Amino acid sequence: MHGRTALVTGANSGIGKEIARQLLGAGLTVHVGARDRARGQAAVDELGEGAHLLPLDVTDEQSIAAAAAQVPELDVLVNNAGVSDAGQAPTETDLHMLRRVYETNVFAVVAVTNAFLPALRRSASPRIVTISSGTGSLGWSTGPNPQFDHRTGGRAAAYRSSKTALNALTVFYAQTLDGFKVNAVAPGLRATNLNPRAAESGGDPAEAAAQAVRLALLPDDGPTAGFFSWDGTLAPW
Numbered sequence: 409m410h411g412r413t414a415l416v417t418g419a420n421s422g423i424g425k426e427i428a429r430q431l432l433g434a435g436l437t438v439h440v441g442a443r444d445r446a447r448g449q450a451a452v453d454e455l456g457e458g459a460h461l462l463p464l465d466v467t468d469e470q471s472i473a474a475a476a477a478q479v480p481e482l483d484v485l486v487n488n489a490g491v492s493d494a495g496q497a498p499t500e501t502d503l504h505m506l507r508r509v510y511e512t513n514v515f516a517v518v519a520v521t522n523a524f525l526p527a528l529r530r531s532a533s534p535r536i537v538t539i540s541s542g543t544g545s546l547g548w549s550t551g552p553n554p555q556f557d558h559r560t561g562g563r564a565a566a567y568r569s570s571k572t573a574l575n576a577l578t579v580f581y582a583q584t585l586d587g588f589k590v591n592a593v594a595p596g597l598r599a600t601n602l603n604p605r606a607a608e609s610g611g612d613p614a615e616a617a618a619q620a621v622r623l624a625l626l627p628d629d630g631p632t633a634g635f636f637s638w639d640g641t642l643a644p645w
């Protein structure tokens with residue numbers, strides 16, 4: 409994997425930082441995307457050799473353009489940056505909050521992916537991984553044995569529907585980009601800064617990162633347009 413280059417958005421903390429750490433361990437050079445320079449630099453210092461700070465606010469067009477100009481070639485893009493809502497049902501969801509969540513979790517993924525496509529097209533084996541959520545799975549929200557049923561299922565409507573939209577985009581990118589592998593990950597509940605429920609979960613972010621890294625390093629005969637749970641099993645869309 410030496411000589412290959414990756415960009416992980418929102419890599420200064422949580423699952424993104426663990427993805428960066430494991431990609432470095434596999435021998436890649438990693439651009440550590442971070443909207444806050446100080447937080448990003450702290451992560452780069454912790455991650456060590458091969459990690460490079462890339463200032464990148466995924467919701468800011470100028471920031472995206474400046475970052476893309478610094479990265480002429482790229483093998484792996486991990487769209488990891490994401491934000492949570494406060495668990496509201498759709499009946500309590502105001503449009504300001506809905507737009508804020510979609511801005512980062514959906515619109516920014518399109519903006520960042522498209523900006524880095526020229527760099528990815530220079531790769532012999534381009535890979536895109538989207539960090540989604542099992543809570544965005546409509547299959548796990550309905551049907552005979554839903555993981556997220558009507559008692560809990562309507563909560564976090566903004567966040568969860570943003571991940572449903574992200575899943576759709578993952579499929580459409582995979583179907584559009586010949587020669588690419590484009591897959592989504594459901595990380596499971598992990599102890600990160602995302603929200604209090606995640607923070608208190610005790611889930612190891614590194615375990616989720618490992619699945620993202622597997623998809624980032626897929627061989628040319630690997631799957632595309634897939635939605636994989638952290639343990640490598642296929643998740644329902």
Ligand SMILES: NC(=O)c1ccc[n+]([C@@H]2O[C@H](COP(=O)([O-])OP(=O)(O)OC[C@H]3O[C@@H](n4cnc5c(N)ncnc54)[C@H](OP(=O)(O)O)[C@@H]3O)[C@@H](O)[C@H]2O)c1
Pocket residue numbers: 417418419420421422423424441442443444447464465466467488489490491512539540541542594595596597598599600601602603606613
């Ligand atoms: N933790 C879980 O249980 C869980 C479960 C399912 C899915 N996920 C997904 O996993 C991904 C990573 O989240 P996490 O759990 O690792 O939480 P986290 O520790 O809060 O990490 C989120 C990262 O995204 C960054 N970010 C947010 N908005 C950004 C922006 N506009 N520009 C650039 N970076 C931005 C954050 O930067 P700052 O530090 O500057 O805020 C942070 O580095 C997210 O997509 C999340 O939805 C997490």
